[in-house]
Amino acid sequence: MSDQPPADHLKAQGRALVREAALVAGKWIPAGDDAIKVHSPADGSLLGRVPKLSAAQVDQAIDAAAGAFPAWARTKGKARGDILARWADLVTQNEDGLAALISLENGKPWKEALDEVRYANSFIRWFAGMAERLDGKAIESPNGEDLILAFREPVGPVAAITPWNFPAAMITRKAAAAFCAGCPVVLKPASATPFTGLALAALALEAGIPAECFSVVSGGQDVVGGRLTGSELIRKLSFTGSTSVGRKLAAQCAPTLKRMSMELGGAAPLLVFDDADLEVAVSGTVAGKFRAGGQTCVCPNRVYVQAGIKDAYLEALTMRVAALKVGDPFAPDTEIGPLIDEKGVTKVEDHIARTVAAGGKVLTGGQRMTGSYFQPTVIAGGDDELFCHEETFGPLVPVFTFDTEEQAISRANASEFGLAAFLFSDDLNRAMRVGRAIESGIVGINSGLISNAANPFGGVKQSGFGREGSTYGIDDYLQAKALTLALR
Ligand code: NAP
Numbered sequence: 062m063s064d065q066p067p068a069d070h071l072k073a074q075g076r077a078l079v080r081e082a083a084l085v086a087g088k089w090i091p092a093g094d095d096a097i098k099v100h101s102p103a104d105g106s107l108l109g110r111v112p113k114l115s116a117a118q119v120d121q122a123i124d125a126a127a128g129a130f131p132a133w134a135r136t137k138g139k140a141r142g143d144i145l146a147r148w149a150d151l152v153t154q155n156e157d158g159l160a161a162l163i164s165l166e167n168g169k170p171w172k173e174a175l176d177e178v179r180y181a182n183s184f185i186r187w188f189a190g191m192a193e194r195l196d197g198k199a200i201e202s203p204n205g206e207d208l209i210l211a212f213r214e215p216v217g218p219v220a221a222i223t224p225w226n227f228p229a230a231m232i233t234r235k236a237a238a239a240f241c242a243g244c245p246v247v248l249k250p251a252s253a254t255p256f257t258g259l260a261l262a263a264l265a266l267e268a269g270i271p272a273e274c275f276s277v278v279s280g281g282q283d284v285v286g287g288r289l290t291g292s293e294l295i296r297k298l299s300f301t302g303s304t305s306v307g308r309k310l311a312a313q314c315a316p317t318l319k320r321m322s323m324e325l326g327g328a329a330p331l332l333v334f335d336d337a338d339l340e341v342a343v344s345g346t347v348a349g350k351f352r353a354g355g356q357t358c359v360c361p362n363r364v365y366v367q368a369g370i371k372d373a374y375l376e377a378l379t380m381r382v383a384a385l386k387v388g389d390p391f392a393p394d395t396e397i398g399p400l401i402d403e404k405g406v407t408k409v410e411d412h413i414a415r416t417v418a419a420g421g422k423v424l425t426g427g428q429r430m431t432g433s434y435f436q437p438t439v440i441a442g443g444d445d446e447l448f449c450h451e452e453t454f455g456p457l458v459p460v461f462t463f464d465t466e467e468q469a470i471s472r473a474n475a476s477e478f479g480l481a482a483f484l485f486s487d488d489l490n491r492a493m494r495v496g497r498a499i500e501s502g503i504v505g506i507n508s509g510l511i512s513n514a515a516n517p518f519g520g521v522k523q524s525g526f527g528r529e530g531s532t533y534g535i536d537d538y539l540q541a542k543a544l545t546l547a548l549r
Contacts, residue, residue: 066157068391071171075161078260081109083279085118086125087272097252097279102168102399102433103390111255113280119247119288122276126218126245127294129273134215134243142192145240148268149185152178152261159260163228164390166254168398168433169353171391180512181229181261184530187514188241191535195242208546213539215243216320217296220289222249222310224302225401226356228257231324234518234529235299236265236275242538245274247295249285253401290314299537300324301358304478304523322527322537324358324519326452327480330473331361331509332495334466335369337485341507342370343377346458349483349509351385351437354397355456356405358524359481359503359512363448364460365472371462375424375441382458383425385437399433400455406433409455416443416459426456449476466495474500480520483509502528 065071081096082089096110133141152159156178163174200209219239223231232248239246250258255277262277278285289295290313298314300307301324314321331349333342350361366374388395400406406429413427421443426436437456445461449472453459463469473482482501486492496504502520505511512518517531527537 065171065393068389071157071161071391072165074158075165076108078155078158078162079109079256080259080263081111082259083112083114083118084259084262084275084277085114085122086276087266090114090118097255099166099253099255101165102401105432108165109256111252111259111279114278114285116284116288119278119280119285120292122247122278123218123288123292123294125273125276126247129245129271130215130218133245133271133274136243138193138195141240141243142189144269145185145189145192145237148265148270149182149189151264151268152182152185155260155264156182159229159257161391162257162260163254164398166256167225167228168390168401170395170398172393173353174390177227177230181227181233183514184230184233185237187530188237188535191532192241195535195539197541202545206548208548210544210546212542212544214542216538216540217244218294219244219246219297219299219538220249220295221246222286222289222298222300222302223251223258225251225253226353226358228254229261231301232258232261234534235301238529238534239299239538240270240274242535244297244538247276247278247289249278249289252279255279286310286313290319291317293317296320297538298322299527304525307525320537320540322529323525324527324529325480325523325525326478327358327520327524328362328449328452328476328478329359329481329483329501330476330499331364331483332469332473332485333364333366333370333374334469334484334486334488334491335367336488336491337370338487338507339370339373339377342374342485343381345483345485345505345507345509346378347381347385347509349505350458351397351456352510354400356401356454358452360454361458361483361509362452363445364458365445365463365469366460367469368462368464375439375460378458378460379424379439382437382439387430387434387437397437397456400435402433405455406435409435409438409453409457412447412451412453412455412457412459413438413440415447416440419443421459445472466491470495470498477523478520479522480524481505481511
């Protein structure tokens with residue numbers, strides 16, 4: 062058993078953090094009759110509502126951010142860092158309740174939600190430390206006389222649009238970096254999971270982020286998305302979500318030539334070579350695939366196992382997956398909660414049906430359960446093409462076989478996506494060779510869990526551009542300003 066607090070206590074803590082409102086320049090705007098309803102994916106119950114803001118209300122948030130930008134940009138880095146550190150302390154003090162709120166609106170098991178809160182908070186602490194280290198460069202001019210002073214300045218007010226699968230971490234990865242750089246933020250969290258973002262923003266304001274520097278808006282995609290992308294005052298869009306929406310938003314940003322970061326979808330390959338440690342490979346597959354019930358952008362979407370280790374791998378994987386405990390997010394032994402909604406369930410069903418039709422064999426699972434719960438599933442064989450091009454975003458591991466290293470690399474790269482990839486091998490030379498050859502932004506070698514604040518997170522190809530976290534993550538929020546000093 063575990064030291065998890067009782068479910069009723071946690072749920073009450075989570076509910077106490079629900080604010081049925083949007084936050085515009087320090088004012089809470091309550092949800093009216095025409096509001097967005099937020100339901101628990103675990104039992105379908107209504108958790109609350111957030112307002113559909115008008116274009117004018119979204120503009121108020123943008124205007125406030127633009128008005129506050131000069132003073133926030135001039136605030137000393139140390140002072141911004143101190144505020145971020147206070148925000149992180151408040152998040153730590155409230156972590157049980159924030160985790161419960163994530164479980165309520167997203168459905169992930171409470172312990173996993175707690176991991177997410179700590180992961181989210183690691184970005185706040187990371188950028189708190191960086192805020193007084195945003196130094197520039199002194200560059201000698203080619204004429205040998207003048208001196209070029211390159212400062213790094215904040216890009217300006219930032220719009221952040223985030224998905225539902227990490228209701229806290231996708232927000233702090235952007236907002237903490239923006240605040241560190243000196244940029245105000247107007248955030249649009251996912252409509253399915255807005256309350257965690259609102260709770261985080263309340264704590265940020267309590268910590269000392271100026272009210273005008275952090276608004277949280279909600280409403281119709283066209284109204285909110287249209288105002289944020291169309292505004293000349295917003296100088297950068299940081300988006301995490303699907304590739305199709307990313308493309309649309311990028312086009313909407315084109316007329317105002319905004320800076321953009323695009324953290325988009327993936328179709329991560331996972332390669333298991335004959336020389337892999339079997340236990341490490343199986344544990345890594347399960348850890349990577351079943352985090353958030355398979356609903357992460359870095360979840361392995363397709364597994365390729367070398368012929369010599371295939372039978373042993375499939376047997377061990379099937380046993381482990383069959384033993385995973387699916388259930389209520391607040392039950393202490395739950396490892397997998399519900400999928401976010403019915404659409405998520407039908408997508409998994411569709412991928413299973415198409416793979417079986419192509420000759421795949423279900424080794425465990427394969428069926429929907431009650432509500433939006435789905436059995437953890439392993440399928441062997443069939444056609445991998447589907448999984449090269451479509452994220453399942455659910456608890457399904459499709460396993461295919463390869464013979465040679467060249468084949469493995471070729472299948473790994475047979476996708477328009479390039480976010481995460483994983484490989485398991487005890488041959489270091491091979492691991493480095495294959496890791497370098499895979500077309501993706503992040504590669505896990507002998508590990509299924511690769512997300513942390515120190516890792517430059519981001520994709521290539523249709524998985525987007527820009528990096529979040531790490532020492533690179535600040536670059537997207539800064540631009541060089543060069544003063545040339547002619548010396549006499
Ligand atoms: P999504 O449908 O693209 O939505 C993401 C966000 O965009 C939500 O806040 C959504 O608002 C908003 N949105 C959708 N259409 C919009 C529009 N026309 N204008 C303005 N905003 C709009 O993605 P999702 O289903 O929430 O998340 C899953 C996807 O995110 C997957 O593809 C996953 O791979 C990707 N993801 C990528 C990363 C990464 O770091 N690369 C991390 C996590 C997830 P509503 O909620 O109101 O629809």
